[in-house]
Amino acid sequence: MRKAKVYRNGVLAGVLTENDDKKYIFRYDNDYFANKNKPAVSLTLPKNTQEYTSDYLFPFFFNMLSEGANRQLQCTQLKIDENDDFGLLLATATHDTVGAIILKPIK
Numbered sequence: 001m002r003k004a005k006v007y008r009n010g011v012l013a014g015v016l017t018e019n020d021d022k023k024y025i026f027r028y029d030n031d032y033f034a035n036k037n038k039p040a041v042s043l044t045l046p047k048n049t050q051e052y053t054s055d056y057l058f059p060f061f062f063n064m065l066s067e068g069a070n071r072q073l074q075c076t077q078l079k080i081d082e083n084d085d086f087g088l089l090l091a092t093a094t095h096d097t098v099g100a101i102i103l104k105p106i107k
Contacts, residue, residue, distance in 0.1 A: 003106040004090055006041060008032075013041050016061060016103065018086040026058060027051040041101060057085045064093050064101070 002018045006026070014028040028050045032038050040047045042060040052058070065088055066074055075082045078091050093103045 002086060002090065004103040005106060007102050007104065008038070008041050009100045011038070013038070013101075015106070016058075018057075022055075024054045024057055024086075025051060026054075026061075057089070061089055061093075061103075064097060064099075065089060066092070 001020055004016045005012055006014045006016050011032065012029050013032045014026055017025040017027075019025070026041075026045055028047065030050075033047060033050050038047075044060050045052055045058065056062075062085060065071065065085060071088070072082065074080070074092060075088065078088070080087045080091060089103060090105045093101070094105070095102055
């Protein structure tokens with residue numbers, strides 16, 4: 001199982017988990033979820049539900065990944081399997097992403 005804290009503009013918004021059976025869970029942090037002034041991390045993960053599950057990496061997070069030659073180069077340099085979307089996300093979305101979301105791996 002692999003996990004990452006999800007931050008929106010530097011504020012902990014939730015935790016993204018990849019289970020051993022390749023199922024994904026995104027769960028809003030209790031304080032973030034309870035704060036009506038904090039927006040959802042994405043339109044596809046609205047704050048009307050605290051926990052979301054999926055059989056594949058949520059499209060919002062998947063779309064943070066590079067494609068094509070950039071993805072190949074990142075995978076080669078970071079020694080990550082090109083089919084390991086979650087591993088690549090953990091390695092590349094820790095800072096300086098496009099948008100307000102970053103992820104910090106939980107060891």
